[in-house]
Amino acid sequence: MTARIGHRSDPLWIAAMIHRLSGLALAIFLPLHFLALGLAIDGEARLESFLRWSDQPWVKASEGGLVFLLTVHMLGGLRVLVIENFDWRDGQKQLATLAAAVSAIVAFIFLVRVF
């Protein structure tokens, strides 16, 4: 028996999966981010050359993706904190969809400003 899609098309299940996958992606990214900032130990010029390398369009596009992941992970986490600490509320599917949309908009604004 193979796993079926079944109930896994529900928006709230998808929200939970996006939350987990975005967290995993951010966890993988974070050491690289810290290493990049750590280049300043070798002097300002070293950090500067990295920043200029990161001006390339594909890097900037990836940064937009990271902004999306960070925003969506935070909003998804807030969803969990609300479910766990406050009274039950309806309308969660709409809020989850809205959270994804807000994250996309924030990432889009980032991309518009850098390009």
Added chain:
Amino acid sequence: MPADLSVSLWRGAKDGRYETYSVPRRESQTVLDVVTFVQRHIDPTLSYRFACRVGVCGSCAMTVNGKPRWTCRTHVSKVAGSGRLEIGPLENLTVIKDLATDMEPFFEKWQQAQGVFAPSRTRYDAIEQIRPDSPARRAADAAIECINCGVCYAACDTVRWNNDYLGPAALTRAWTLVNDERDASNTARLQAVSAAGGCHACHSHQSCQELCPQTLNPTASIAGLKRRTAAAYLKGEIKI
């Protein structure tokens, strides 16, 4: 609308396969009617469970087109739009044969979650007065109608991924008892649901709440347990 349904049923145990049967379509037919037709008129070796046929016992739960549901309360017209049905045993449980699963782990976890009432008075004491509209009793009543059908357990991906996870039904029952003012065992119960596999393993996917045929909300019950256990832990009443 085609006159016959094409119905795939799981046959065998874990290493089984789907076999397809042709079942005449009838008005107001339920999925349980379909399974029963196959067993009575096509293949008497088909194994499946049912009892009341009217949606009060929970025995007939199976996976229908990917979702766990009560087959006696699932109208074919609602799920077999293109004339095709795929029916399998409940997920997350070992298949005994065909559509019948071994429910023992489900009930074992009920015990592990201490989903059992522990009395605080004897028959010689006065009856404890419980107000039905107290917040605790309301919380317990909202979660008490579980009939152990296993749909939530079958739907839960955390159960699928984590063998230790006690599951939505066991935790919901623990929550009702935590809210029962007559119960004497709450510290031990909170401890029982705070270990690995306890309420904190829940990721709030909410498949349980979406699919519970009794319209219970295990996600909310488990959230309540998370609050109570966190408070008890921070006060030093329970340990890890």
Added chain:
Amino acid sequence: MNVRLYVWQRATAALMAPLVLVHIAVIFYATRHGMSAADILSRTSGSAAWAAFYGLFVAAVSVHASIGVRNILSEWSPLKDRGSGALAIAFGLLLAVLGARAIFAVVLS
């Protein structure tokens, strides 16, 4: 996951929500006109405030990401609690060390 890990994970999550908002604002500001390394370092160098802010952030994320990774490992990989726990702690330490080094890099060097 147990009650202790749960409390730490949710607490660090709640703590980080406002920190993330500030960080997103910093990202937008810094990328506005392509701030150079000199522009960035002139602001962070010697700043106790930035050191405190990002020090808190690094500490919180090291705990939070470590527990999150532990959950993913114990649910999605063949590792059980002990193996997942060990790898997760190693990952958390990695983040803490690299993060502290990054803060040192922009504040003190």
